[in-house]
Amino acid sequence: MWRLYQFPLCPFSRKVRLVMGEKGIAYELWRENPWDMRDEFLNLNPAGRTPVLQDPEKGLALSDSRAICEYLEETVERSPLIIGTAAARAEIRRLVAMFDEKFFADVTGPLLQERMMKRLVLRQSPDSRVLREAMRLAHDHLYYIDYLVDTRPWLGGATLSLADLAAAAQISVCDYLGGLDWSGHEQARTWYSVFKSRPSFRPLLAERMEVIQPPSHYADLNA
Amino acid sequence: MWRLYQFPLCPFSRKVRLVMGEKGIAYELWRENPWDMRDEFLNLNPAGRTPVLQDPEKGLALSDSRAICEYLEETVERSPLIIGTAAARAEIRRLVAMFDEKFFADVTGPLLQERMMKRLVLRQSPDSRVLREAMRLAHDHLYYIDYLVDTRPWLGGATLSLADLAAAAQISVCDYLGGLDWSGHEQARTWYSVFKSRPSFRPLLAERMEVIQPPSHYADLNA
Structure with a gap:
């Protein structure tokens, strides 16, 4: 296994x-x-x-x-996640890279450093200036998700793809760390709420990292 | 076109x-x-x-x-660069990611910031502490290339692959910026010297970035 x-x-x-x-x-x-x-x-x-x-x-x-x-x-043939024409596959991979690299560098990485590493490993206080900047940049990324959801059924195109999974992975960690303000992002919030209900996502939402507790809405499927 | x-x-x-x-x-x-x-x-x-x-x-x-x-x-079918079994392809992609992300973050990125951006755009002096650290980390990466070349004909396996191209792309920029010390890295140097002779590489070696000049060995195919 x-x-x-x-x-x-x-x-x-x-x-x-x-x-x-x-x-x-x-x-x-x-x-x-x-x-x-x-x-x-x-x-x-x-x-x-x-x-x-x-x-x-x-x-x-x-x-x-x-x-x-x-x-x-x-x-594994089941549930293909990088799908369509070569151009469609390139678009999925472009978005995966954007979430893995830019979203992570702007938002998830700083939140993990300030709210997890400093608490669990470094025993330091978080830097509120860094947190504010990460949360400001999170808005830009959520606006881009709003835009994608306005123009397509799923982030990468007509069907669920690796782009949605890459985005949800980053967002779920940020949401756990209390780093996302969803107000004004109805399209992104609706997309994420649908995604949260998927069986593949449930085990992740039920897990906890020691010491650090998520906000109450984190695992709420209706939030 | x-x-x-x-x-x-x-x-x-x-x-x-x-x-x-x-x-x-x-x-x-x-x-x-x-x-x-x-x-x-x-x-x-x-x-x-x-x-x-x-x-x-x-x-x-x-x-x-x-x-x-x-x-x-x-x-484009010609000259496939992500080749072999699924495991072999995963190994090529692992190395590409390592050069794109870790080599870039440790070495190429800091060199570009200190020796290109500060000169061309920011009009600042380079930070010698940052340069020393990048050049120290470059040695670790060159040791890893030495190790790969000791165990395989090309970096990703038996044949030339995207792993070699990704590595050569990063290395050539660092070499242009005078950030690589090849001493003690005979295997890596030999691999790079063979790579430099490829027709695909020649046009890159002939190009210059305005203001910034490479060291004399940069485009020398025998160095």
């Missing part, structure tokens, strides 16, 4: 879990704190990042969340 | 140019300084980054260098 090395608030692990959930692939969760820099983990992934997807029986260890998603897409 | 929006020292544009060169795809270079934040460019790519690959006749504009490379791989 697949083993997924991850921690509950890793957005890239969440994306892979959503893909595996949509495709009905069984896996075990293995808790890994990448900041512990365990030698055994660095042997699996020299980049020292979660997620790593391992099949110990086959001696296979896959790293980098986009490489893992492409692997699962190529090897 | 394709138009590639780029600037000479953009490592991600270089990766796409190497792919197009290997595959024999014709294109025009369109100079774009993403730091100018031109409205027309932001309309092509809301993320505001180079490269963008546009086909004006088809009304198609592709963004994100990995999405562009996957598109070219899917639509």
Whole structure:
């Protein structure tokens, strides 16, 4: 059985879990704190990042969340998530990159640093200036999601795709950390609320990271 | 004909140019300084980054260098660059991600900021502490390339792949900016020297960014 090395608030692990959930692939969760820099983990992934997807029986260890998603897409036919013409697939991949890189750099990364790493690992107080800037930039990203939802049924096009999963993965971590203000973003909120009800998403919403509690609306399917 | 929006020292544009060169795809270079934040460019790519690959006749504009490379791989059969079993393809994509993200964050990004942006745009002096740290981290990355070259014919496996192109794109920008010390990295140096001789690489080595001159060994095929 697949083993997924991850921690509950890793957005890239969440994306892979959503893909595996949509495709009905069984896996075990293995808790890994990448900041512990365990030698055994660095042997699996020299980049020292979660997620790593391992099949110990086959001696296979896959790293980098986009490489893992492409692997699962190529090897499991059920519920394709990078779909359509080459141009449509490029559009899905463009959005995945935008959420993985820009949304993460602007919003999820700073929130994780200030509200998780500083509390659990560094034992420091969060920097309110950094938090304000992340929440300001979150609005720009939510406006872009509003725009996408205004022009298409799903973020990447006519059907659910990896773009929705990548976005929901980032957003769910930010929402857990109380970093999103949904007011004025009805389209994004409605898209996310529909997404929250998917069976692939339920296990993530039920999980908790030690010490850090999400706001009350976090796992509420009607919020 | 394709138009590639780029600037000479953009490592991600270089990766796409190497792919197009290997595959024999014709294109025009369109100079774009993403730091100018031109409205027309932001309309092509809301993320505001180079490269963008546009086909004006088809009304198609592709963004994100990995999405562009996957598109070219899917639509042009010649010289496949993401090859082999699903596991082999995942390994190629893992390495591409490592060079695009970690090598860039550790080395290319800081060098571009200190030696290009501060000179051309910000009119500031480079921070020697940042440069020293980037050059220290460059050694770790070159050691990893030494290790890869010790264990495989090419970085991603038995044949030339997108992993080599992604690595060469980053390395060539760092080398242009005088940020690489090759001493003690014979394997990496030999691999790069072979790569420099490829026809796809020659046009890049001949180009210059205004004001900033590369060291004398930069375009020397025997160095």
